[in-house]
Amino acid sequence: MLSKRVVKGKAAIALLLAVMLVAALALAGCGTSKPAPQQPAPQPETKPIELKLAHFWPSAHQIETDFVPGLAKAIDQATNGRVKITSYPGQTLLKAPEIYDGVVKGVADIGISCYSYTAGRFPVMEAFELPGTTYNNSKVSDRVAWEGAKKLNPKELQDTKHLMIISTGPGHLMTKVPVRKLDDLKGLEIRATGVTAKTLPLLGATPVAMPQSEAYEALSRGVVKGNVAPLETLKGFKFAEVVKYVTETPFLYNTLFFVVMNKDKWNSLPPDLQKAIDDACAKFYEEKAAGFWDNINQAGVDFAKEKGVQFITLSDAEKAAWMSRLKPIHDDYVARMKEKGLPGEEILKTIQELAEKYNKEYK
Numbered sequence: 602m603l604s605k606r607v608v609k610g611k612a613a614i615a616l617l618l619a620v621m622l623v624a625a626l627a628l629a630g631c632g633t634s635k636p637a638p639q640q641p642a643p644q645p646e647t648k649p650i651e652l653k654l655a656h657f658w659p660s661a662h663q664i665e666t667d668f669v670p671g672l673a674k675a676i677d678q679a680t681n682g683r684v685k686i687t688s689y690p691g692q693t694l695l696k697a698p699e700i701y702d703g704v705v706k707g708v709a710d711i712g713i714s715c716y717s718y719t720a721g722r723f724p725v726m727e728a729f730e731l732p733g734t735t736y737n738n739s740k741v742s743d744r745v746a747w748e749g750a751k752k753l754n755p756k757e758l759q760d761t762k763h764l765m766i767i768s769t770g771p772g773h774l775m776t777k778v779p780v781r782k783l784d785d786l787k788g789l790e791i792r793a794t795g796v797t798a799k800t801l802p803l804l805g806a807t808p809v810a811m812p813q814s815e816a817y818e819a820l821s822r823g824v825v826k827g828n829v830a831p832l833e834t835l836k837g838f839k840f841a842e843v844v845k846y847v848t849e850t851p852f853l854y855n856t857l858f859f860v861v862m863n864k865d866k867w868n869s870l871p872p873d874l875q876k877a878i879d880d881a882c883a884k885f886y887e888e889k890a891a892g893f894w895d896n897i898n899q900a901g902v903d904f905a906k907e908k909g910v911q912f913i914t915l916s917d918a919e920k921a922a923w924m925s926r927l928k929p930i931h932d933d934y935v936a937r938m939k940e941k942g943l944p945g946e947e948i949l950k951t952i953q954e955l956a957e958k959y960n961k962e963y964k
Contacts, residue, residue: 649685655709657697665690679881725755733927735852739770740892745955761861769831772854775844776827791827835901841908848913
């Protein structure tokens with residue numbers, strides 16, 4: 602019989618061989634198996650770029666309820682949600698006259714306001730608002746201003762990225778007494794400011810300077826006998842309640858609104874986003890912005906007609922007489938631009954040619 606010590610030794614050797622065999626098989630198996638696929642590390646979500654937009658219209662105005670949301674949606678969709686616009690209406694971010702400078706300085710990324718609120722800063726754009734150019738409607742004046750600005754490309758517009766230009770379209774003469782000819786204007790007190798206030802004396806009227814917000818009471822009390830304003834004010838300011846006549850004067854008044862973006866913010870965007878925003882703005886302009894004020898103005902016309910306001914159309918001969926009286930305004934503009942080293946005649950010619958073109962297209 603084998604001794605117990607020998608039996609235990611053989612058992613130990615067998616166990617050792619078994620362990621070594623299992624280890625060898627395990628190692629062989631590892632060499633032939635495929636490694637588990639690596640899962641990509643989760644990527645952090647990219648926050649959209651937020652652009653702050655400042656304007657001066659109140660929250661209930663169609664600029665805030667329709668125009669700005671439409672533009673924001675167009676840009677959001679075109680950039681697949683990578684650019685978001687937050688609106689600050691009613692001068693909550695910047696006062697109306699400060700909006701352009703505020704965009705230049707980066708207080709707002711985008712701004713909408715009037716060129717005329719910073720008098721003297723935009724001498725070329727001033728020409729688009731001068732009396733003496735006929736605009737059938739806001740679609741005409743919008744097209745003329747945007748195409749004309751791109752064609753003239755003045756130095757005064759180079760410190761921002763212009764997205765588009767829109768306008769009120771023509772303003773008209775709203776009075777308590779009928780005005781059918783120049784003689785009817787003689788001595789008539791008309792509320793007006795800015796260029797219009799300088800224009801009215803050439804037509805024989807007496808300008809009375811006051812803000813639009815005070816015109817309703819002044820008309821109601823008879824302090825003034827008329828006003829020059831866009832047709833939307835017949836409803837928006839309730840002027841149809843205190844005037845009886847509207848003399849159509851599509852050559853007397855026009856106000857431009859810029860839609861501009863901070864230049865540094867624009868340059869910081871990657872090229873694909875810049876192209877997406879440019880394309881979105883061009884499409885929005887074609888489908889919505891050009892002629893935007895026509896719908897607002899039509900609401901004023903409808904309201905006025907409900908109130909019994911009569912609309913007067915000047916005869917061709919009478920209109921020619923009014924336009925003749927306005928010629929010194931253009932002569933003065935050319936002289937002032939010459940002093941600044943700017944081609945006033947070329948600027949006015951460009952505007953007149955574009956106005957003639959688009960008046961034929963949009964009657």
